[in-house]
């Protein structure tokens with residue numbers, strides 16, 4: 001198998017938050033990341049690199065807005081303010097890091113594929129397992145309480 005075909009990140013059962021829309025969007029993000037890893041090489045043009053990074057920024061933004069709607073509308077912010085703030089801070093930190101990568105590319109600097117892909121994979125894995133799952137558990141708990 002050539003190195004380009006190795007998937008940097010694969011869906012794992014323990015990624016499941018139990019909230020369908022969040023899990024579906026995480027699957028899309030993982031798919032996009034794997035596609036980016038397959039398409040990119042260290043010889044890819046800056047335009048190609050910029051296009052892939054912009055695609056990830058756009059989808060991450062859409063996805064974070066979905067989660068942030070749950071955070072505000074389902075009482076996470078009110079009932080778990082510390083966790084909610086930490087969650088939002090992680091989203092902001094991710095956005096600022098990826099925007100910095102975009103700026104670097106716009107200035108004509110190449111970002112090594114491995115650096116980009118491993119940053120994205122590690123961030124996503126850690127964020128899903130430690131932060132989104134906590135949100136998911138809260139949302140499921142709220143739903144259960146509402147049904148009682």
Ligand SMILES: [Fe+2]
Pocket residue numbers: 067087091127131132
């Ligand atoms: Fe999140």
